[in-house]
Amino acid sequence: MLVYLAALDSERERTKFEQVYLTYRQVMFYTANSILRDPQLAEDAVHQAFLRILDHMQNIGEVECPQTKSFVVIIVRNISINLYNSRKKKAVVSFDELENWTADTAAVPVDEVESREGYMHLMDLIDRLPEGYRSVLMLKYDNGFSTGEIASMLNLSEENVKKRLQRAKKKLEQELLTEEVNI
Numbered sequence: 001m002l003v004y005l006a007a008l009d010s011e012r013e014r015t016k017f018e019q020v021y022l023t024y025r026q027v028m029f030y031t032a033n034s035i036l037r038d039p040q041l042a043e044d045a046v047h048q049a050f051l052r053i054l055d056h057m058q059n060i061g062e063v064e065c066p067q068t069k070s071f072v073v074i075i076v077r078n079i080s081i082n083l084y085n086s087r088k089k090k091a092v093v094s095f096d097e098l099e100n101w102t103a104d105t106a107a108v109p110v111d112e113v114e115s116r117e118g119y120m121h122l123m124d125l126i127d128r129l130p131e132g133y134r135s136v137l138m139l140k141y142d143n144g145f146s147t148g149e150i151a152s153m154l155n156l157s158e159e160n161v162k163k164r165l166q167r168a169k170k171k172l173e174q175e176l177l178t179e180e181v182n183i
Contacts, residue, residue, distance in 0.1 A: 019063040020053065020072065027069070028076040035080040036087075045083055049076040067153040070143050074135060077142075081127050125175050133168035136161055 028049055033042035052075050053060075060068050126134055135154065139145045147165070151158045 013057050016060065016063060017054065017057060020060060020068065021050065023063055024069065024072045028072055031073055031076050032080040035077065036084055041083055041087070042080070045076055045080040048079045052079070066145070066149065070139055070145065070153060073143070074138055077138070078127070078134075081123060085124065085127070122172075125172055128175070129168055129171060133164055133171060136164045137168045140165060 025046065028046045029042055032045035032049075033039060036042050036045065049072065053072060056071075059071065062068065126137060129137070136150055139150045139153065140147070145153070147158050147161045150156075151161045154161070156164075
């Protein structure tokens, strides 16, 4: 934690960061680990998230509020998804692991595998969206915030949030239709 605190200028910022760290580190680790399913990678994601939070300390008002929680969760989730995708692209499986994997997958219901694949595919599509669209989608549908709450978190008007949601959904729909045509 001293590494993080050394990067901040004022004592007030250091105190606020320490409170954010102590309040949200476990939630952030849980979020990262639920995506990555690897404690070491989850720790890396949390570390990267705290480095990013350091750059945006001015955006944090009150430490224990839904806006701050959503802010830190979105940051660690995006970092975790990026790590997951980069790890997936570089995945190497030994023959021994492959033998164990095929034996284990027989016990997993096909519907569960398909739903996981569908979820990960949707998250991949969402991850490709511009940040403005991705943020409002995640805050609305993943975190359950109202358009008013999202507007105040992101310092936007409610109409702007509604429009971004509409455009994000349309963009996702277009991506899905494009994939169906290419299949």
